[in-house]
Amino acid sequence: MEWIQQKREFYRLISYAFIHGGFKHLFMNMVIILLFSPPLEKSLGKIRFMELFFFTTLGSALTILLPNSEAGVGSSGFEFGLFGIYLSMIILKKDVFDNQSKIVIIFFISSGWIITFLYKNISIAGHFGGFISGIIMGIIFICTNSFRPFNVQG
Structure with a gap:
């Protein structure tokens, strides 16, 4: 964090998410984002979805800056933020997903870890x-009734 403050390069706390370590890295992140983002963006709306993106990306960046952590690149902090918000929905909004959808979501979360x-x-x-930030945002969005109907059943 020192070098970000000294050089006043605060943009690095977000811009790292747009840089990837090769095609495979970009491809893997984009697959998860393309699978999990559209229904969530539709449910939250564009503004809340952007809040989710920035909060989870920033949350990921801040934990990377902890001692003994190495600098990172890629959007996987946001990807894990998506996992976190979906997990909070499964736990706190039990009626949103059918059992088969819950199994698929938990499979992807587990595979990611x-x-x-x-x-x-x-x-x-x-x-x-990113994961913890997603859970926090999920709790906030659930408590403030920010979700529009989120029906993935049939």
Whole structure:
């Protein structure tokens, strides 16, 4: 954080999410974002969805800056933010998803965490920060009734 403050390069707390470590990295992040974003954006609306993006991306960046964490690139902080908000919906809004949808969502969340710990050069701190930020945003959006009808059933 020191170098960001000294050089006044605060944009780095968000811009890292638009840089990726190669095509495979970009492709994997985009697949998850393209699968999980559209229904959530439709339910929240564009403004709330952008709030989710910025909050989870910033939350991911701030945890990356913790001691013993390495700098990261990529949108996986937002990806894990999506996972966090979906998990909060499964737990707190039990009637939103049918059981099959819940299983698919939990499968993707679990797979994301397994990959996080199995492969090198993946920011565990960044994923954790995005995930926790997504859960927090999920709780806020649920408590403020920010979700429009979110029907993925048939």
